[in-house]
Each structure stands twice: as C-alpha cells, then as structure tokens.
Amino acid sequence: MKQSSVDAVIRGLKRAGVSIVCYLPDSLFKQLYPALDADPDIRTIRVTNEGEGAAICGGVFLSGKRAALIMENSGLRASVEPLARMGLGAGIPVVMLMSYRGELGENNWWAIPHGITMEPVLNALRIPYRIVREEDAIEQSIVDAYNWSYNAYYHSAIALGGEIVR
Amino acid sequence: MKRYDCMKLLAARLKDELVILSLGASVDEWYNAAPHMREASLFQQQLGCVTPQAFGLAAGLPHRRIISLDTDGGMMFNLGILATLGNEQPKNLFTVVWDNECYQSIGGPPTHTASGRVDIAAIARGAGVEQAYTARTLEEFEAHCEAGLKADVPYIVVAKVAGTVQPDIKRKHSDGREDKYIFVRHVEATEGIVIMGPSEHN
Numbered sequence: 001m002k003q004s005s006v007d008a009v010i011r012g013l014k015r016a017g018v019s020i021v022c023y024l025p026d027s028l029f030k031q032l033y034p035a036l037d038a039d040p041d042i043r044t045i046r047v048t049n050e051g052e053g054a055a056i057c058g059g060v061f062l063s064g065k066r067a068a069l070i071m072e073n074s075g076l077r078a079s080v081e082p083l084a085r086m087g088l089g090a091g092i093p094v095v096m097l098m099s100y101r102g103e104l105g106e107n108n109w110w111a112i113p114h115g116i117t118m119e120p121v122l123n124a125l126r127i128p129y130r131i132v133r134e135e136d137a138i139e140q141s142i143v144d145a146y147n148w149s150y151n152a153y154y155h156s157a158i159a160l161g162g163e164i165v166r
Numbered sequence: 167m168k169r170y171d172c173m174k175l176l177a178a179r180l181k182d183e184l185v186i187l188s189l190g191a192s193v194d195e196w197y198n199a200a201p202h203m204r205e206a207s208l209f210q211q212q213l214g215c216v217t218p219q220a221f222g223l224a225a226g227l228p229h230r231r232i233i234s235l236d237t238d239g240g241m242m243f244n245l246g247i248l249a250t251l252g253n254e255q256p257k258n259l260f261t262v263v264w265d266n267e268c269y270q271s272i273g274g275p276p277t278h279t280a281s282g283r284v285d286i287a288a289i290a291r292g293a294g295v296e297q298a299y300t301a302r303t304l305e306e307f308e309a310h311c312e313a314g315l316k317a318d319v320p321y322i323v324v325a326k327v328a329g330t331v332q333p334d335i336k337r338k339h340s341d342g343r344e345d346k347y348i349f350v351r352h353v354e355a356t357e358g359i360v361i362m363g364p365s366e367h368n
Contacts, residue, residue: 020225045225045254048246055215056250059186059222062208062350064359067222085212090342151365 001031005135005164009097010039012142016095017066019043022053026072028099028165036070050075054082058092066095066146073098073118073159074111083125083155091153095145100131100161118159127155133162167304169264170332172325173199175308176233176262179315184227184353186210186220187235190271191331192264196235197338205352209338209345214243217261221251224259227357231258231315238265238279238324241286245293251320252294260314261322265300266329274329287324298322 009032013021022045025033036044047053050071060067069079076098086092101108102115122129128148132141138160145156169192177200185207187196193209200207210216220234241248241263251259267280278284290298297314301307301323314321340348350361 020222022222043225045250048249049244051214052218052244052246052250055212055218055244056222056225058215059219059224060226061222062219062346062353062361063223063226064353064357064361065226067226082212082215082218085215089211090346092346150362153362 001029001165002135003031005138005160006032006035008135008138009142009160010035010042012139013068014041015139016143016146018068018146019065020045020057020060020067021070022047022056022067023070024048024050024053024072024075026099026101028072028101029070029160032070050078051080051082054079054086054094057094058082058086061092061094069094069096071096071098072114073101074114076118076121076157080121080125083127087125087127087155093149093153094155095149096155096157097142098157098159099165100159103161105166122157125155127157129157129159131159131161133160133164135164138164167302167307167325167327168330168332169266169325169327170195170199171304172262172264172307172327175304176200176311177203179311180233182356183231183233183315184208184223185233185235186216186223188216188237188240188264189213190237192235192237194335194337195332198332198335205348208349209340209342211342213240216240217251218244218247220261221247221254221256221259224256225254227353228258230357231260234259234261236261236263238263238267238277238286239269242278242284245289248290248293248295252290256320257318259320260311260317261320263322263324264327265324266327268329270329270331287322290322295320295322298324300324300326302326
C-alpha cells in the first residue's frame with residue numbers, strides 16, 4: 001500500500017469519528033497497521049480472530065465511541081457468526097474495512113477462496129458494501145459506510161482492491 | 167453453589183456499573199436477581215461474544231466499571247479473548263464465568279469443563295490474566311466479587327455452579343433488539359452522550 005493510500009484510510013476513519021480499531025494483520029494492508037498503531041488519536045486492539053474483533057467493535061458501539069474492524073477479506077468468513085447475531089438479532093452495527101484478496105490478478109492459490117466467497121458472504125448477510133480501487137475514493141467511502149451504518153444500525157463494508165493494495 | 171444465589175450476592179454490590187450477559191437460563195435469573203440493573207444490563211444471544219463485547223464497552227468507557235457475565239460454553243467458544251485481555255489489561259472489566267459444566271439451555275449435554283481436566287481460570291492465567299480464580303462456595307464467590315469490582319487489572323472468577331435453574335421466576339420477554347435500545351438509552355442518559363441520535367430529517 002502506498003503511503004498516500006494509508007493516509008487516505010486514516011483521514012476517512014477520523015472524519016467518520018473512529019477512535020478504536022480492532023485488527024488482525026494481513027499482508028495487503030501491511031503498511032496500514034503500524035500507521036494505525038502510531039496514530040495518537042486511534043487506539044488499536046489486536047485480536048486473535050476477526051470474529052472476536054467484530055464482537056469487540058459491537059461493544060465499542062454500545063459505549064458511544066466508534067470502532068472499525070480492519071482485516072483481510074478472509075476475516076469476513078471468521079466473523080459471520082457474531083455479525084449475524086449482533087446485526088440481525090440486536091441491531092448492533094460493525095463497520096469493516098477489508099483488503100480484497102483473490103480478485104482477478106491474484107497470484108496466490110490460497111487466496112482464491114477469499115475472492116470467490118467475499119461478495120456471496122456479504123450478500124448472504126445483506127451487508128451493503130463498496131469495492132474501492134481508486135485512492136481518491138477511499139476517504140469518502142469510509143465516511144459513507146459510517147453514515148449508512150449509523151442510520152441502519154447494521155453492518156457495512158469497504159473492500160480495498162486493485163492498485164490500492166498491490 | 168447455585169448461580170441464582172451468586173447473582174443476588176453480586177447484584178447487591180452493583181449500582182452504576184454496566185453488565186453484558188450471555189444467553190440461556192441465566193437471562194431470566196439475572197432479570198430477577200438484579201431488577202435495579204435491568205436497564206444497565208444488555209441481555210445478549212451470542213455464544214463467544216459476551217466477554218469481547220464487554221471488553222469493547224470497557225475500552226470505550228474506561229472510567230466505568232463493566233461486568234461480563236459469561237459462561238463455560240461461551241468462553242470455550244472463543245478462548246482467544248483471554249489472550250486479548252491478557253495483552254490489553256483493561257482496568258475496568260470484571261468477568262464472571264458461570265461454569266455449570268453443561269449446555270443447560272438445550273437440556274444439559276456436557277461442556278468441555280465437565281471432564282474435570284479443563285480449567286478455565288488456569289487457561290486465563292496462562293493467557294496473561296493473572297487475577298483469575300475458581301470459586302466453589304458463596305463465600306469465595308463474594309470475596310472475588312469484592313476484589314474484582316475494585317481491581318485495576320482484568321479480573322476473572324469462574325463460578326462452579328449447579329446445572330439447575332431457579333424455579334418460579336419471572337420471564338423476560340423482550341428480544342435482543344428491544345434490549346439494545348433499553349441499554350443504549352441507559353448509557354446515553356448516564357453518560358450524557360448520544361449514541362443513536364436523530365436522522366438529518368425526521
């Protein structure tokens with residue numbers, strides 16, 4: 001990830017009012033995680049799996065602070081159970097920012113499942129999402145996701161793909 | 167040791183705290199044992215999510231004491247949260263694990279703790295939560311409540327309770343969505359904040 005893209009993500013998170021980020025690191029966002037760790041306005045919480053991160057983000061929502069769950073898109077699959085229960089059962093929203101592993105151009109065999117399953121899983125959970133491949137769209141897309149989730153009280157997701165993460 | 171008796175002892179110590187609790191029979195027991203905490207309690211349905219949610223709440227409200235009422239089945243579902251608590255060391259989170267060694271609400275098949283080999287408090291200590299204990303009597307449980315409610319490190323008590331449910335208690339008949347609104351409005355009122363505010367146009 002270019003520094004300018006990292007900066008755009010952090011600008012978007014701050015404009016959306018995010019002060020806590022839960023993450024499980026991945027390679028495509030490699031430059032993003034240390035930048036989040038170093039930001040004095042953002043508390044980062046490293047989690048053992050993305051489902052745990054989703055649940056922590058749900059708890060942060062209940063506190064009035066705003067959280068983001070940042071991960072590779074494979075983490076979506078690990079989060080399905082808490083997302084379904086919190087979102088559909090109680091209306092507790094989680095906003096996710098994920099790297100798009102496995103889209104066309106992928107050159108790792110193990111990442112193919114991530115690309116094949118991402119959109120069907122999001123659609124199964126009725127989670128609206130935007131795939132962003134232009135750096136100029138990152139900041140506003142993150143703000144848009146929070147606006148939607150804080151009116152729907154349901155999850156939303158931004159997937160960063162294309163040249164942003166390669 | 168009965169869970170309901172433990173709950174009454176814990177409830178008597180609570181006033182301004184916020185509580186997140188697990189699904190199952192303990193919902194109706196807490197509803198009856200702690201009526202003064204009804205609005206301050208979030209009754210949830212997510213196995214493996216209770217202590218993570220409570221930790222998220224604790225991270226967002228670091229000045230407020232948060233209580234997680236989790237279960238053996240729920241904690242075993244996501245042991246990773248113990249390692250996260252061990253690393254993050256929240257100063258305001260007291261976790262109770264009701265360990266009845268069974269999945270009570272579906273008729274009582276055993277959980278992993280029923281074997282006698284699996285020790286959740288020991289797992290927690292191994293994950294970096296140094297203040298993690300097992301209570302087998304009401305006296306032990308109450309002593310851990312006293313210590314855990316004023317600790318400035320994460321504190322866990324695994325309460326070994328019977329697999330019975332308190333008879334003849336009122337049923338809570340709100341769902342997860344209504345419970346969320348009740349809880350959020352209570353947090354808003356007591357913190358003087360807006361969590362679920364108005365739309366641009368009404």
